[in-house]
Amino acid sequence: MFSTIRSFLPKPLRDDKTVIPVVRLQGTIATPGPMRSSLSLSTVALPLEKAFSVKKAPAVALIVNSPGGSPVQSRLIFKRIRDLAKEKEKDVLVFVEDVAASGGYLISLAGDEIFVDPSSIVGSIGVVAAGFGFTEMIGKIGVERRVYTAGEKKVILDPFQPEVPEDVEYLKGLQQEIHETFVDLVKSRRGDVLTDDPDLFSGKFWTGRTAIQLGLADAIGDVRSVLKERYGEKAEPRLISAPRGLFGRRTGLGLGLSGQRLTEGLGEDLISAIENRSLWMRYGL
Template sequence: MSSYDPNAPHEPTLGPRGSTAAAPAPLAATAIDTKLIEQFARSYMKERRSDRRWRIFIRLLWLGLFALFVWALFNEQRKGAVPTGPHTALVVVQGEIAGETLASAEAVVAGLRRAFDDAGAQAIVLRINSPGGSPVQAGLVVDEIKRLKTKSPDKKVYAVCEELCASAAYYMAVAADEIYVDKASVVGSIGVLMDGFGFTGTMDKLGIERRLVTAGSNKALLDPFSPLSEADRAYAQTLLEQIHKQFIGVVKEGRGARLKETPDTFSGLFWSGESAVQLGLADALGSVDFVAREVVKAEEIIDYSATENVAERLAKRFGAAVGAGAAKAVGGGFTMR
């Protein structure tokens, strides 16, 4: 049995016609194979290092988010547990009054309850900057303010209106003992509306057929893709007027003899803060600091407003938000704004 020695001399190989054939080059083939293996190994190791870095980064990211969640939770608990001396409690109503917002009844009521429960809170100030929104959410806040004031009659509630205090926001404000505004605030808009769109003409032009099947003759009431009948309009108008009367009743109860009623008072018009004082819609000009210092006589202000921490923002359900936005864009709904 023989073996091949690359260093040993060898005879040239004869071709088919006696020509000399080239000898095999095993050294060159081996060098190429080795180079390919080295390149593959380097590429594999580089990919492994990259994957390892990404895994470490993802783990650190999740660890950071978890630490942020724990810190936010601990900070919220510690904030509610800090003992306080005499102060003015602040609850903020900012933006549209609607469910699942920081101006929802759930959020505002939570702040009010914490403020009333704190023995150090000498009075509560509602700082309002809102165009209005849901009469249901505003009504829930009004009812809770009445309940808390009955439970703790020594604690007064003051409303301080900033840029906007309109419709449902004013509905909420009239539950306070006194209302303070800036001279340029926009106040009032005591009315109710139902808005939406009608697409029947556009559908006819585009040749789109509306296919709607209902069980119940009024189930498709105010459907934006169907014509609005006079009966549907009359029914919706009756509902609006009923809610408007409720709004007027709350305003009259809250303002009492201070209200200087005119034919325009409940027409949906709005006024500057200066005019609102003259009409009895507000009591005086003043800011949160003014009320705390000059009215409550407790200059220190502590905010009891519900806040949306980082963990809550991360937990928001995107699908629910999209669904609510689509429903709002298509359908009506009673609003005060």
């Protein structure tokens, strides 16, 4: 009935567009801080819920641009996307911009199809932990390290104490478990198209064009072009964003910030900013 009436309306008044919700997933993946913008389940939960709630949309498009970060937050975001896709019965199309590496690629696996730019950086299916050792420095400046614990392994891998080979092996064991979880997820989502390249799960990364050849991605494409080709010229990508919070930053759950919490987080966020920058620089960005 409504479609019949609509056909008699002037063109400007006809609502015959196919709206495709688009959610941008950008940044390093970590629990957000008072002054730090990052990608986590808490920051993307609301826009994801809103995007998948657009009833007439045949699909949801995700723009991914992330060098990775927390494996836990990566998997939580992946799972939320897949749960919503199943619940709302919608296709998920992922579009990689500059980089989808490590946790960024894990999130991309939530897509039923993954599109890339020929020069996108894709892959880095591995786990890394890095730090510094200050044992000689504190001796030179006359600082004595005093640590008191209940539990002999409570200060494992303390940067102010000499490295213990047994502790390093323990850490590598944990990394191996996390890596296996990552690899299993890749195989479960893309096992039917993956090649048997021996470097596939080594932590190496590739350009978008090579990623397609390896089976890590499906095709070259950008959001606007692919959506119009698939859903018609009247397909309209519509960006769904999180609400803005303090200082205009995007927030996920609208969490309030006290003055004390804001002050306490500044030092931690400064260190995180340096770490985040190093992640992007690893891929030449």
